Amino acid sequence: MDDQALFESTLRRVAVFDGSSDADIKAVARLGILRTVEEDGFFFMQGDPAEYLYIMLNGRAKLCQIALDGQQVNLRTLNPNELFGAVGAVEKNAPYPACAQALQDSSAIAIPSDPFHTLLEQRPHLSFGLMKLMTSYIQEMQDRYRESVTEKVEQRIARVLLRLAGQTGKRVEQGVRIELPFSRQDLAEMAGTTLYTVSRTLSAWEKQGLIATGRERVTLTHPHAVMRLAEGLE
Amino acid sequence: MDDQALFESTLRRVAVFDGSSDADIKAVARLGILRTVEEDGFFFMQGDPAEYLYIMLNGRAKLCQIALDGQQVNLRTLNPNELFGAVGAVEKNAPYPACAQALQDSSAIAIPSDPFHTLLEQRPHLSFGLMKLMTSYIQEMQDRYRESVTEKVEQRIARVLLRLAGQTGKRVEQGVRIELPFSRQDLAEMAGTTLYTVSRTLSAWEKQGLIATGRERVTLTHPHAVMRLAEGLE
């Protein structure tokens, strides 16, 4: 399968292009070029001019911000078929407000912002897809913000595990295993805490038999109990 | 001046309609109805079906979320000429993801989501305005999230004061006064902390001579020093 065909079939699976015509899909696919990034590499850095928007093909990346003092904050993980880095298409010469770093060797369709912007002007339907994506993202960020302010660390760590299990979890006989290698440091960034606290918390839960851990591995043996923790019910 | 004319002249000052044609403005204004809400009343509640979007005329409101346990989290303050509650125009039957509560007697233009949605389909330019608003809001939320995770309470309180001073501050001889009555509780919700901590912090700063406080009043006598605090430089 050549790139063109691969792009088209991928785009059809992207929420933003839901309900787009064949012509729309083809038009977008024609703009795309293949971009591969190896583990720990960056699709783009915070502050770079947003010259492309991306659709993840394979692999996984994290969207993160870097504070002035160098601390990293993880905003979300990017999975296959997700669109990211769309600021440039909306506003010319805008900088990316965050950086996208590959968690493993990854590839994505890169679409130049300028021609995509033109396409948006011609096909209003595409804009609605984008706006829906944006509103859902706004809601996610609002929820994350509320959680970070009102909830305790324990709840937030539980939430992170559940989110990861939902995105990349795999049913095994012991429960649900999170397939990707996330270090305690990664988990800490996602939950907005330190690796020490994550380590301690996971150890405690393992002693209680709720989860099973290993190097860069977590399995939820009692997902329901973790859900109760996330709700702050105990 | 009748409502129609008032609406039109207001809409021209709204960022979303920047660059919109006269016809566009008139079309939108025709959809609007006047909505007034008295202090502490709600334009809408979290979870309500998003049947209208609003443009603030007079007064001020806060956009906030309520956690399961009843805790309030303040997301942002809404000032005159700002558009809010636009989810409904993008996605049919969507619920508002937050509530909008008036901080003082306020009025706004209410535009029914359905016909506005139709308008968006016909005039792509409007969509870009909305998308720009959304991206800026996303960035704001990302920043707020990062701040809540990486910064100390002191810095966050300083930021809140600066933001308010920027939005509603008035130059007086002693410095910059925040005109609106914000209680310690309000400030705490904005900074994501408790009213006790806010009170203590402000007292300390007052002793240092950086600010002057009163009942529901704050004046920044040394704005520059507060900026340094916000940056975490001391």
Add this chain to the structure above:
DNA sequence: GGCCGTGTTTGCTCAAGCACAAACAATAAA
């Protein structure tokens, strides 16, 4: 003026979770 309600301050206590250090385990490289 005196009273009341609402907002504010402050002292005290306590738990959460951060920071550092050091030991330990698993994997990769030589």
Add this chain to the structure above:
DNA sequence: TTTATTGTTTGTGCTTGAGCAAACACGGCC
């Protein structure tokens, strides 16, 4: 196999800031 590297656990001390309760101050109202 040995060694290096990277990730994980755990102990200790300590700071931050939340929670509660009680006193206080300001403004409006009778």
